[in-house]
Amino acid sequence: MLPRTTIRALSVITVLLAATVSVHISPLQAQPANAASVVERSFCIFDPVGRKGPVFDAMRDYQTSALSWGVQFDLQAYTSEAVALADFNAGKCDAVGVTGTRVRPYNTFTASIEALGGLRDYQQLQALIGMLAAPQAAPYMQQDNYEIAGIMPGGAVYVFVRDKRINSVEAAAGKRIATLDYDAASREVVDHVGATMVPSTVATFAPRFNNGDVDIAYAPAIAYEPFEMYKGLGQDGGIYRFSLAQMNFQLVLHKDRFPAAFAQQSRTYAFAHFDEAMEHIRQAEAGIPAHYWLDLPQQMETDYQEMLRQIRLSLAQEGVYDQRMLKLMFRLRCRDNPGHFECAEKQEG
Numbered sequence: 001m002l003p004r005t006t007i008r009a010l011s012v013i014t015v016l017l018a019a020t021v022s023v024h025i026s027p028l029q030a031q032p033a034n035a036a037s038v039v040e041r042s043f044c045i046f047d048p049v050g051r052k053g054p055v056f057d058a059m060r061d062y063q064t065s066a067l068s069w070g071v072q073f074d075l076q077a078y079t080s081e082a083v084a085l086a087d088f089n090a091g092k093c094d095a096v097g098v099t100g101t102r103v104r105p106y107n108t109f110t111a112s113i114e115a116l117g118g119l120r121d122y123q124q125l126q127a128l129i130g131m132l133a134a135p136q137a138a139p140y141m142q143q144d145n146y147e148i149a150g151i152m153p154g155g156a157v158y159v160f161v162r163d164k165r166i167n168s169v170e171a172a173a174g175k176r177i178a179t180l181d182y183d184a185a186s187r188e189v190v191d192h193v194g195a196t197m198v199p200s201t202v203a204t205f206a207p208r209f210n211n212g213d214v215d216i217a218y219a220p221a222i223a224y225e226p227f228e229m230y231k232g233l234g235q236d237g238g239i240y241r242f243s244l245a246q247m248n249f250q251l252v253l254h255k256d257r258f259p260a261a262f263a264q265q266s267r268t269y270a271f272a273h274f275d276e277a278m279e280h281i282r283q284a285e286a287g288i289p290a291h292y293w294l295d296l297p298q299q300m301e302t303d304y305q306e307m308l309r310q311i312r313l314s315l316a317q318e319g320v321y322d323q324r325m326l327k328l329m330f331r332l333r334c335r336d337n338p339g340h341f342e343c344a345e346k347q348e349g
Contacts (some may be wrong), residue, residue, distance in 0.1 A: 019091045041257060043073040044084045044093035047062040048202055049226055052079040054280060055249060058152075059097065062269065069265045072256060075155070083201060091347060096255045099154065099202070100248040101183050104320075106146040112325035114153070115315075116185050117308030119246045122281075124332045125153055126274055129248075131328075133271035135264055140324075147255040149263040150270030154247035155220030155281040160229060162215050164294065169193045169307070175215040184320045185245075186218075188311050220247045221284040230289075242301060243309040244308070302341075309342060 043063070047053035056077045063073045068165035073095070078299035081098050088096040104111035110132070112118070119125050129151050131137060141148040166172055173194040179186045181199035190197045198214045206227035209217040223229060233239070251270070253263060296304065315321045 019069060037070050037176070037259075038067065038072050039070060039257075039259070040072045040074065041094035042076060042092070043095045044076045044078055044095070044099040046084045046099070046202075047082045048079055050079050051076070052224070053226075055097065058237060058277070059271075062150075062266075065269055066262075066266070069262050072207070075281065079203065081265060082330050086251070086330065088254075091254070095149065095253045097249055097251050099108075099182065100250050101150075101185075103148070103252060105141045106252045107141065107148050107324050108319075109140050109143070109322045110134065110148045110151060112322040113184045113248055113329075114185075114245045115312050115321050115329065116189065116245050116328060117243075117305055117312060118332060120243060120331040122153065122156070122234050122246075122278060124244050124247075124329070124336065126278075127332055128329065129153070129274060130237070130271055133267045138264060139266065141263065142255065145255050147253045147258075147263045148250055149253050149258075149265070149266035150251040152249045152270055152277050153274065153281060154249050155222050155284065156243040157218050157220055157245045158245050159240045159242065159244060160209060160219060160233065160237065161218045161240070162209070162212065162232055164217060164236060168300065169303075172216065178214040178217040180205070184318070185311065185315055188315060191310060192307065199263055209341045218244055220281070221288060222281060224288050232291075235290055237291050237292065240294050240296060240297050241305060269307065305342075 023291065045056050045059050047055040050056065055074070057261060059075055063075055066073050075095070077282065078087075081102055083104060084093070084096055084098060085092045100111055100114040102111075113125075113128065119128065132141070132148075132151060157335045160292065161167075166175060169192075175195050176198050176199040177190050177195045179190050179197040180201065181187070181197075187197060195216070198208060200208055200214075200217075201213065205214075205217050206229055210234040212232070217232070219227070219229065251266065255263070257337075311322060312326060316323050316326055330342075337343070
């Protein structure tokens, strides 16, 4: 028997799911705020490329819109997520923009969007982010004194291999995988396939792959060009066209430092620009030479999906993933593919 609080929470999630998933929110019109009511705040942005990177560049437009919501942002670029978060935790940053996996200490619900195999495609991701941008979802965006003020897509996470012969779980056994050591899900995958974990960060995974220090790495397509991952792929490598997870970027606020309506205005803005962000992701995917893309046989893809499902359930029991988010993503998957074997069980978690 579920606790009443859990039942109430899931009821709200059900309402969100039943809402118009395809809702379109027009970009907000920037109306200058009263100068006397504008507050100055610092926004620390993780972009591996720095001030000239695509994430930081996108935040310049966001900065302009934020002024109309009563906040003048001082944008600061960080090439290290760890440093950006350290400054945020120390109170030096009023807001921070980082990848979804790093958000877990501030909001386990939204951090679970990157759950392994949780979402299969970009349509499901758009539906989910649209629901989370709705005012009814605002309570789920808050945890302690933190609030998620925007979620943007980063692209499907694909498996990069230096040798196409690494084409199964068995073939990956004993191989070296560049693994984000702060991510429990990544470590679980390595353990599950019997591979060797090589601790890495966003800054080091690509050089290790390119230099041959690891045999396998995982990344979204937007990493291919700026991190020169073609060097690691060489003549023998490939990229499996199988979505391991959906990378995303999230904006986290110290809630008490912002106007009451700011976070909702920010979430609305972020969702209104979903398609714009997706254009860059699709261009990055299309820009990868066709000969690198590898498709899994249908049965193997099904087997991998089941493997990720078992890992998700295990991590949910450990408290790494939020059960409410897993249930929401499960319903989105089954809405799109009700005949899938997992949907016969009626629930996940």
